[in-house]
Amino acid sequence: MTEMTTVEEILERKSHSVIRDAEVAPTHDIREALYELEAKGEIIVQRVPENHVEVTTKYGRTKKIPIDHTWHHKSCGQCGHIPGYTSSIFWLHRQFGLDYIDPTDQTSCTGWNYYASATSNAAAQAAVMSRNFAAAYETGYFPMIHCGTSYGHYKEIREQLVHRKELRDEVRRILDKLGKPLVIPEEIVHYSEWVHVMRKKFAERQTVSFAPITATVHPACHYYKIVAEDAIYDPEIYGGQRTATVTATLEALGINVADYSTWFDCCGFGFRHILVQRDFTRSFSTLRKIEVMKNEVNPDLTVTHDTGCVTTLDKSQFSAKAHDRNVGIPVLSDAQVAALAMGAHPFRVVQFHWHSTDWRPFLDKLGIDWKKYWDEFQGDLDAIRAGTKSGITWEDADKPVIYG
């Protein structure tokens, strides 16, 4: 066998996927601490339902992702700014007949203001999380968190609760007043992890080809940078070097995922920036992310998996457009893309009309006659206006459409 040169050795090493060994993970496995606290009677650990899929996380550990029997912790920003995100997640569940609860007693996690240094304190933050988890536990359903902010925030709070007895005592005192137990789920699960484990099932029911589509991916900071060891990694995706969520889903749906150099940058939301320095957010989002994607790969679409990222990447583009910058990439969540692939109505379910960057060329490229569906949606609105319909219901939206 010919001996490799040093350069060949370097290139060969870089060509390998990273297989990580949980035995040498640089962080502790928080679940062990949870079980210890449970054994001492300090907390209740809510177990992941039996119907789950195991995935590998950043340092080679296994994480259980529930398939059904889930309690949906929704996102303030999704419901308020891009409701097609939330309705797509539910629509996907309904297509497979999966058992879930859309609770009406869930509160905001208040994480956004926390990250913007605007409100609250550790006990209040932890009590809000614990109240929501207790509400899920009382139903017997397992929490699935739609929002990246809540997901990251709750994981940080879980660390604090595990490591600080005084905080646990304070939170327990608050929960006692509410008559609720102190519950921490065995896993904190983001909806995009559910999308990830369901991706092949979505592909099996795909009715529109995404072959002509090139997309970029923006991985959400709160998903993979905060308490990084919880994020899904797969040697088959980016050689195990980046989180596999979103990208694996798009690839399963036949989308060509194109890379760009600033993939790891924040979308620009930045929590504090969006609240107190919004010009910075708009500039960062468009000049560091969208324009870089546009210049380097000119995608048809960019896809992400968090509320702040979809809104910021999408709704910042109008300002850069006013300055004739090279922008104009529609932005969707992975759930919306999967729903669209399976025939979700573009307006009743995916709700493109809440997205500000022009999405019409994207639907045109897919061969979806969006004008026809817009007319249907307009008909719904006319009926609501006329008082013959109270609102759009799942009866209107459940059935997949065969795009034409």
Add this chain to the structure above:
Amino acid sequence: MTKKILVIGGGPAGLEAARSAAELGGEVILLEKRERLGGTPDREGYAKLTHHWRDASEAMAELAAAVTSNKNVEVKYQAEVKEISGSAGAFNVKIEAGGKAESFDAGAVIVATGFQHFDPGRATQYYNYYSFPDVITLTDLEKMLKEHKVVRPSNGEAPKKIAFIQCVGSRDRQIGNEYCSKVCCGIASKQAIEIREQLPDSKVMIFYIDMRMYGYWEPEIYWKAQEQHKVNYVKGVISEVLKKGDQLLIRGEDTTMSRPMEVLMDMVVLSVGMEPSAGTRAVAQLAGVEQNKYGFINAGGASGLDPSATSKAGVFVAGAASGPSDLDDSIAQAGLAAARAVASLRN
């Protein structure tokens, strides 16, 4: 003295421990996982040693020869420890050497299982080691320097502008390695000098948090690099490495000037730090000695003043198995471990 001393690891610390113990009259069994001695400097193809500028192969060969020529040392190659039982003065050790299971008694154990270089892919990929061919590590560069062929992996051409980024995998709370790896500043500076000697037309910059030039490295390497070899040191934090055309754009903050900076480079060298080797983690478990939260073996003993003592009587540690260490300190610690091991059996 009939009881044997087991030395685990045939790198610099293990070799020195074996040699010293044998010279003090001990009977030594040295276990080496590979087919040859010399440890990481040999396996990774080190060029010159910091700070005496000796050829690494030559120096390791001398250390190895001192052991293999000593009749009091029995070297077992391709050997791995499977079990260590018993206590000080009466350990029983089960190993597998060359595919065969063996068992023997030992009075004392010296663990010299060393470190491994930080894998830049382990943490977030800000520096894009696995994405860009021209982002390499100190160890990659060391091999190139040894061969006198420093080239950009992307095109085989000699780089004109080279940047070192310090503290990759060290002093980083985000990835759990809060400690300084001690040697990277010296090695980067040594390599910068070697690059300038081999590629006189090149420009070399070192981006650092602060340069930690212990002892004589300051006059021998740091000032020499700047004054004689015109290496440019920039105090700043590099946030990312991007591709721009066929070059690499490094972005960061120049903390002296308090301003953001962008510099185009042909090649970027990541000064990767030290982590405990897989062998260190495994042997620590088998020997039942305490490890710190990073996985290195806790050294210092009850007094805190014995760098060769572990938490278990009769088990000693030498070299980078107990934490980041340069060669000088590893050798010194190995000599001490040997003396303590021999003394423990005499007592």
